[in-house]
Every structure is written in C-alpha cells, then in structure tokens.
Amino acid sequence: MTVNARTPLSSLKSRLAAACAAAALLVAAGGAQAADLNALIWCDHSDPALLQPFEAANNVKVNVKEFEGTGAGLAIVDQSQPGDWDVMVIDSIDVPRGVEKGLFEPLPEDKLPFADLFPEVKMDKSTIVDGKRYGITEKFGYNTIGFNKTKVDPADMESLASLTSDKYKGKVAIYDYYLPVIGMAALAIGKKTADLTEADLPALKAELLKMKANAKLVGEVTASQTALATGEVDILVGGGEWVTAGLAKENPALDFSIPKEGAVLWSQSLAMFKDSKNKDMALKFIQYILSPEGQARLATSSCYWGMPSNTKAALTDEQKKILRFDEQPGFLARAQAYPAPNADLDKKMQDMWTEMLQAQ
Amino acid sequence: MSVSGGNSRALPWALVTPALAWTLLFFVLPFIAMGFSSLTAHEGGGFTLANYSQFFTDPSYWRAMVNSLEVTATVTVISILLAYPFAWILAEQVPERWQRLALMLAVLPFWTSYVVRSYSWLLVLAQNGVINRALTGIGLIGEPLQLANTRFATVTGFVHFFVMLLTLTIFANLKQLSPSYRKAAADLGAGPVRTFLHVVLPLTLPGIMVGAFLTFVLCIGDYITPQILGGNNELLMPQLVMMQIGRRGDFPLASALSIILMAVVTIAYLACARWLKIERA
Numbered sequence: 205m206t207v208n209a210r211t212p213l214s215s216l217k218s219r220l221a222a223a224c225a226a227a228a229l230l231v232a233a234g235g236a237q238a239a240d241l242n243a244l245i246w247c248d249h250s251d252p253a254l255l256q257p258f259e260a261a262n263n264v265k266v267n268v269k270e271f272e273g274t275g276a277g278l279a280i281v282d283q284s285q286p287g288d289w290d291v292m293v294i295d296s297i298d299v300p301r302g303v304e305k306g307l308f309e310p311l312p313e314d315k316l317p318f319a320d321l322f323p324e325v326k327m328d329k330s331t332i333v334d335g336k337r338y339g340i341t342e343k344f345g346y347n348t349i350g351f352n353k354t355k356v357d358p359a360d361m362e363s364l365a366s367l368t369s370d371k372y373k374g375k376v377a378i379y380d381y382y383l384p385v386i387g388m389a390a391l392a393i394g395k396k397t398a399d400l401t402e403a404d405l406p407a408l409k410a411e412l413l414k415m416k417a418n419a420k421l422v423g424e425v426t427a428s429q430t431a432l433a434t435g436e437v438d439i440l441v442g443g444g445e446w447v448t449a450g451l452a453k454e455n456p457a458l459d460f461s462i463p464k465e466g467a468v469l470w471s472q473s474l475a476m477f478k479d480s481k482n483k484d485m486a487l488k489f490i491q492y493i494l495s496p497e498g499q500a501r502l503a504t505s506s507c508y509w510g511m512p513s514n515t516k517a518a519l520t521d522e523q524k525k526i527l528r529f530d531e532q533p534g535f536l537a538r539a540q541a542y543p544a545p546n547a548d549l550d551k552k553m554q555d556m557w558t559e560m561l562q563a564q
Numbered sequence: 565m566s567v568s569g570g571n572s573r574a575l576p577w578a579l580v581t582p583a584l585a586w587t588l589l590f591f592v593l594p595f596i597a598m599g600f601s602s603l604t605a606h607e608g609g610g611f612t613l614a615n616y617s618q619f620f621t622d623p624s625y626w627r628a629m630v631n632s633l634e635v636t637a638t639v640t641v642i643s644i645l646l647a648y649p650f651a652w653i654l655a656e657q658v659p660e661r662w663q664r665l666a667l668m669l670a671v672l673p674f675w676t677s678y679v680v681r682s683y684s685w686l687l688v689l690a691q692n693g694v695i696n697r698a699l700t701g702i703g704l705i706g707e708p709l710q711l712a713n714t715r716f717a718t719v720t721g722f723v724h725f726f727v728m729l730l731t732l733t734i735f736a737n738l739k740q741l742s743p744s745y746r747k748a749a750a751d752l753g754a755g756p757v758r759t760f761l762h763v764v765l766p767l768t769l770p771g772i773m774v775g776a777f778l779t780f781v782l783c784i785g786d787y788i789t790p791q792i793l794g795g796n797n798e799l800l801m802p803q804l805v806m807m808q809i810g811r812r813g814d815f816p817l818a819s820a821l822s823i824i825l826m827a828v829v830t831i832a833y834l835a836c837a838r839w840l841k842i843e844r845a
Contacts, residue, residue: 272810273809273810273811273813274811274813275809275810275811275812275813275814276809276810276813278813279809279813279815374710380796381811382811383811420710420713420795421712421713421795421796421797422795422796422797423713423795423796424791427791427792427795427796430683430686431713434687434690434691434692435691435692436690436691436692436712436713547606547607548607550811550812551606551812551814554807554811554812555622555624558622558624558625558799558804558807559624561624561796561797561798561799562623562624562627562628562798562799564797564798
C-alpha cells in the first residue's frame, strides 16, 4: 500500500537520496584508498603473479595504472593531485626529468640491495641527482638484434651490417622507438651512444634510411613481436630478450645476439613520489620488487621478460638459460648506454625518426 | 500573462541547458585549452607559433596530412561504392521479414573489438595468412605478396568497418523513399536505370553524404587501424599526434597538429553541409 501511495515526486526524492548515499559511499571508498598503494607502472608490473604475493603479505591493495613513454606518464602525474601516486616505473635515463619537476623522493640506499645489483646497471649518472639517489634499476636488457635462427644465419647476426645488407631485404622489422634504434644506428657507424651530438645526425639519418629500405615494417612492441613470431619477418632491429625470452617455450627458434659493434642497454627504474601519503608501503613495494623473489617474478612477467637487475634473483635454471643470465658479464661489457639527449637534441632525433618513417 | 510569457521563453532554454553545458564543458573549454596549449612553447612555456610553423615547413609533417587525406578519400569512395549496392539489395531485394536479420548480420562485425578486428586483418593479410596461402596454393603467385603492413592493409581495415556504417545510413534513406516516386517515373516513361540515376540516387544523396561525412571524420582521426595494419611505413596525422606525446610529452605540438586536423574536418563539414543544403533545396 505504501508503495502504491507514493507520488512521482517522492519517488524521485527517494532515488536522489539513494544516489547521494551511493556517492557518499564512493567518496568514503576513495578515502579508504589512501591506505592502498597507487602505482604508475609499465605492463610488466600488472601481472597478478607479481602483485598478489606482495598484496597478501602486506594486506594492501596495489592499484596500478599502465602507461607507455615517460611523456605520457608525467602527463598523468600532471593531471593528478599531489599524493595520488606512490611509486612510478620510469626509464632510468628519465629519472632526472621527474626530479626536475620535483616529483621524486630520495631513496634510502641502506634499505635497498644496491650491493646485489649488476654494477653496470646502477645507472648512477641518471638515478643520482645532486648526490641523492632517486631511482633504482629493477630490470634491464638490450635493444639489439632479435631473430629467428632457423631462417637466418646466426653468424650474420653478429654484425649490425647485416641489417642493411641485400641478403635480408624485406625480412626485417624495426622496433618503433627512436632512441634505442638511433643508438643502434650509432653503433653501426662506429659512434658511441653517449657522445652523440647534432653533428652526428646526418650520418645517423643515412644509416636509418638504409635500415628502413630493408625493412618490411616499423612496429611498436606488440606489432614487432607478432611479426617476428608469425614469420612475417626474420629479424627485429631493436629486439632482444624482451621479445624472444617470453616466447621461448612456444617458439624456441627465436633468439637474440649482441653483435660485435655492441648493443644498446635499456633499463627501467622504480622511483617513489615525494608527495606519497604512504611512503612506508611504497618503500616496502620497492624492496619487494628488488628482492630475489620479486625480481624473478618481474623478470618473467607475462607482459615481457627482461633481465633482473639483482644478481640474486630467484630464477630457475631454465629461466636463467632463456635469459642467458650467465652470459651477462660479457653482454654488459659490450653494451652501450641508452642515448640520453638533451631536450633540443631529443626533439631533433624524433624529427629525424619521423623523416625515416615517412621515407618511401 | 507576463509570467506565463516568461515561462514560455525560459522553458526552451531550460531544456537545452544540459546539452549546452555538456558541449561547453566537454568541447568548448577543452578546445580553448588546446588552442592555448598549441600556442605555447614546449620548453619554457612562452607564446610561440613554432608548433604551427613546424607543420607547414617540415615536409615529413605535412606529408602526414597528405597521407591522411589520400587514405580517407580512398576509403570513403570505396566504401560508398560497396555500401550502396549492398544497402539497395537489403532494402529492395531482401523480403521485408528477413531485412532485420540481414541488417543484423551486416553489422555483426561492429560487435567485435576494433583492435581485435584490426589484428585479425593483420593475420589474414600476413605473409603466411589466408590470402597468400590461398593464392600460392592454387598457383596464382609464386611468392607471397606483401599485403600486411601497407597502405592497402590500412584501407582494407577501414573499408571493412565503414561499409557497414554507410550501409546503415543509405539503407535508412532507401527505406524512407516512397515507392510512388518510382511509379511516377515509370508512368513518365523512365526505365529502371534512368529512374535510379535521376530519381533514386539524388533522393538518397543525403544518406550517402551523412555516411560519407561520418566516414571521413572517423577515418581521418583514427589511430588504431593505421598503427596496426599500416606497419608504420608511412605516418598518418593521428600517429604523428601520438608520437609527440609518447616519450617527449610535447602536448603543445600535439595540440597544434590536432587543431590543424580539426580544421580539415571542419572544412569537410562545411563542404558537405553546403552541398546537402543545395540538394535539399
């Protein structure tokens, strides 16, 4: 009877009240999330196999937001309120960009396993700013030559010159990220990646155009990985363990080489936000990711594999074999740093990359 | 009286206010913000026209616009040519009771994810894909053709999507067309071809133009299809815009490129609107 007696107005009022109550609950839930950990991450950190053990051990929910590219990540931070984010994954060479913006908190070196890291990947030049360390390398690898060893001569893959030879014309894909591939072009013409200047751009452009002339496609992560895995191409310029290791079980023919000219070392770091409301938990998260167990899970993430920066990572023998763990000292000795241009040179490099993409 | 007169004037405004507020909040204000951003230097933040001048002076930048226009025009024309007969068959040849089912089957691809559909095309067109295997299997070609990672692949992916859209707009237009027009044309001695060319086609032009304009707008602003199917062997405008954001976070240049893209869409709209107006008159 009561229901029948209700007027449209009273019905509207009750629905408004219900909506307000629901909104209040949502606000309350939003407030409760201050106890959670909010992480700006790359896709390898969203693997439940990585996050769940940490969440269970610390009774915390890790809220993740994936992004690609430092610019996109920093834009998310710009659009957020201070304190919205606790930790961030960032290209090691871009840690200073976050520090310049006043985003990051210095990390307590005594509470993190720096002594266990491969010395070559600590990246002190970029992770230490004004004597304070703002980032810790968690994963690394190589932008080098990924290939199908049943389709190409592995001996050819020991030289970057093969990438521009007629023998492999139309069999090549190029990873669509300008910095590492420009780094590889630099190695091919005998330049050190750390010493690149504007004067080197014409020679680099000529080398990139030669690579493009041999290439069937220039693809981002998924496209280039798919092209190599499906046999659309046999060689991936800029590929490495991050492409081949995750596919090793399904496609053991995929492999990578570190050519005689060298390879480009990529590395990703974890940083803590200065305005984090949950710094203790943020530090615990970084400690977990850098722990032997966390490192093994991160290295073999379902999104992409990569070398753990911690030498004590709890990888199985098979995983170590796939990642060529024992060969790392030799690889690292031949690897060169990711190009880290200043803003002006960075812009010119990206424009050069645009020209290469548009070249027919 | 004056009160009720005031109410009668206020009511239309009250009704339209939500739509106006929505447009203001989610289109006008962001557009103004983008306009300001496009006139700002990436480094330092001062006023500059450099973002616009880069587009007009750097051949690899305006080449992206040329590529976009070429691809969009090709897609629009092919889609119209395929969609019109398809819509006509649906509206005129399929029995009324089957039309709903036929239309549903026609738009079935809309139900799948756009990204999944694009990747599916990649597998179909790949070197080891269905088409190349079939062609080599029957001996038509010796070596696989490069179909994937080309402009052809991009156009194919787009056409697959937009034929459905155009079919819907043209079908709706054909269904609204009174049979008496055709009867009148026949009474006056016109044959089927003449009736189609001089009566049916002009009367269905609004449907074609609406579909063509939607195709143009959606196609020229699409990032996914060329990114997945084109193999980055050439850049289109949306890809160029995204490139500025990825690592460098150059929102001013991305804003300038977006506004230029919007200007082209506006010109297309004005051209279509004017043309449709003339037809309706």
